[in-house]
Amino acid sequence: MDTDVVIAGAGPAGLTLACELAMVGVRTVLLEREPRKPGFCRGFNLNARSLDAFDRRGIADRFIAEGHKVPVTSFGGLPAPLDIGSLGWEHPYTLGIAQTRVEEILEEHAAELGVDIRRGQAVHGFTQDDSGVTVNGEIRARYLVGCDGSRSAVRKLAGIDFPGTPTTRYVMLGDVETDLVPGKHLGGVFVIPRPGYVRVVVADPVFDRAEPITLAQLNSTVDEALGRHVEMAEPRWLTRFGNAARQAAQYRSGRVLLAGDAAHIHPPAGAQGVNLAIADAMNLGWKLAAAVRGWASPELLDTYHRERHAAGARVLLHTQAQALLAGDGIGPLRDLFAELSELDGVGRYLAELATGVETRYEMGEFATHPWLGRMAPDIPIAIDGCPTSVAKLLRGGSGLLLDFGGLDHPPLDRVDVVRAEPLDTESMDEGQVAAMLVRPDGHVAWLATADGRAEPGPLAAALSRWFGLVPA
Ligand SMILES: Cc1cc2nc3c(=O)[nH]c(=O)nc-3n(C[C@H](O)[C@H](O)[C@H](O)COP(=O)(O)OP(=O)(O)OC[C@H]3O[C@@H](n4cnc5c(N)ncnc54)[C@H](O)[C@@H]3O)c2cc1C
Known part of the structure; x- marks a missing residue:
């Protein structure tokens, strides 16, 4: 193999994915069609979810240092902005920052991590077989990921349908x-x-x-x-x-995957695309690394489609709703919606929807605890008396088994087993969380409560499903 993964496209999806892979030592070649960066800028924001994700890699401050914090967001152009400054989030604001600058910071980080970025080289063809993909007839890799934007050549060459609604305006x-x-x-x-x-x-x-x-x-x-x-x-x-809204029928076809605009397009309402691209890449990176390393369970890579297709469908739903709300001829509906958005809880609901903070992956029918499937809260903890936090412990890209007392699990491959003291029991569901398993993308996959419940099932099943760890 010439490399492990070829990525097509150096936009937010491709660059984030390249960083995720290179961080854990996966050899990555990033092919970008354009010889130079464009002279214009499309997006201008990073939302709270993207900042949370970058914080779990230790790079959020690079963006925050250059942007301006806006403690409100909007939904469908409703007159009253939605307050996010008082919601108690880790990053209680949207960051105003040019997409071009986001890409430059990601590209600098990718270069630091050793990604091989080749500009002026478009992906124009590939074949795949049982052991790998041959890209442009010359580069042999285990996987190819199309992060090549809304008109994705990779998606078309892979024969993946792109159903949805066409542009009407x-x-x-x-x-x-x-x-x-x-x-x-x-x-x-x-x-x-x-x-x-x-x-x-x-x-x-x-x-x-x-x-x-x-x-x-x-x-x-x-x-x-x-x-x-x-x-x-x-x-x-x-x-x-x-205002077209389309979503790839499959985010994976064998050894070929799609992320970012290549996998979904939607009306620009609510400024979502950069953030959705980053979220796709964070979900895919560690799973693809596991597949390259050979320890992924057979289903792990398929959970990428399941989880991110569902998340993308939510974005299509609310951006289409926002586009309708901002359009003509629905004055009474907009007025009523504006009233509703000011009700207790509704503003928060819409703000979580519009910023991706609500993203929750399905963890199974027995997952009832509100933290399961969501980004693990960045609770302050101490290890041997030294203060740290959940986000900091995820910065190496491994899984995390966090034990707040009594689990005493032996060390594991691929998962850092950490015994920690909570510094603020209220922030831990009022002391109810006794242990949790956090995936490398920061989402909670398993949790034990102080009264002895384990969700969504035994810890061994979660370790096997997400980390390919089979009990001895
Ligand atoms: C006017 C406008 C305003 C927007 N404002 C916002 C905003 O405020 N906030 C927000 O979050 N989103 C915004 N978006 C959406 C956002 O720009 C996109 O969703 C985002 O860029 C998607 O990132 P991506 O990495 O998936 O794709 P892209 O950014 O499109 O990157 C794809 C890359 O692939 C390259 N490429 C294409 N074909 C090939 C090939 N065959 N081989 C190799 N490389 C290839 C392209 O040159 C490009 O560099 C806006 C979009 C528009 C049009």
Whole structure:
């Protein structure tokens, strides 16, 4: 084998996945079609879930140092912003940071970890057999992952269906200089402040995807929407995007997998795509590493499709709902929704949905504890009197069996067995959690309570399912 994994595409999905693999010593080649980075920036945020995930790798501070913290989020353009600053989250804000900068930081980290990044090389073909994949007729690897965006060549070459709903409406986007006041939503025109310029977004009445848009077209469309002439100049980026919502029928076809936009597209409402791509990669990385190392149970890699397809479907659901809420002709429904969003608990529910914090993987029918399947809370703990936290213990990329007393488990391969003292029993479900097994992606896979219950079953079954550990 030339390498273990080939990744197509150096966007947020491909770069995060490359870091996850290289961190645990999996040889990774990252092929990126474009010789240089683009001169425009699509996204501008990292949500709380992405920051939690990066904190479990020790790199969240690199992003936080460069972004600005916004302690509210929005849902479908409802008038009242949703407060996230008071919800007690680990990162109780959305981080404003350019996607281009996120990618640069990830690329620097990937280089530190030894990822072989090859720019100007598109994946244009592959064959797969029982032992591996041959990419572009020349690179032999165990697995290929398509992180190559919404028009994914890997998805098409693998013959994976991409069902969903087609675009029914396009909007025009222009990064320009203008006399419009940023931060305003005026008569169907969104004016979003950006560093050194303004992003103008307006419904596209022409609906002709084939024709690239011009500054004159954008300008006249905005003039018409506002009923006055607006000055616009210096276009940095002009594009149009639609409201299609599609999801790959399978995220895995043998030795070929999909992540990020290659696996799902949705309306841009709520600024989800970068964050969803990172979440896919965090879920896939350790499972793929396990498959490469040969210790994964036969089903482990299939749980990637099961877990992330379900999470992606949630995002398609709420971004489509948000796009409808922000659209025309549903005034009474929007007013009612706005009232509902201010009810106790509903705002939190929507904020958790919109930021991915609610993500919970299915752990089986006997998983009733609220922590099971969710990102393990970063509770403060001490080991031999030294303060630390759950997030810090996950930074090496291993699993974690955290024992708060009495389990006395012998050491394990692939899982760090740690005896710890909670420093704040309230944060541990009021002292009810006696032990928990945390996957490398930070999600709780097994849990024992102080009254002797073990969910979703015996610890040995969880160690076998997630870490391929068979009792001696
Ligand atoms: C106008 C706009 C605004 C957005 N704003 C936000 C936002 O605020 N927040 C947010 O979270 N998301 C936002 N998004 C969505 C976000 O940009 C995407 O969801 C995100 O980039 C997906 O990441 P990815 O890694 O899956 O794919 P991409 O970022 O698309 O990366 C795919 C990479 O693969 C490369 N590639 C393509 N084909 C090949 C091939 N055959 N071989 C090798 N390489 C290939 C491409 O050059 C590219 O570098 C926005 C999108 C748009 C269009």
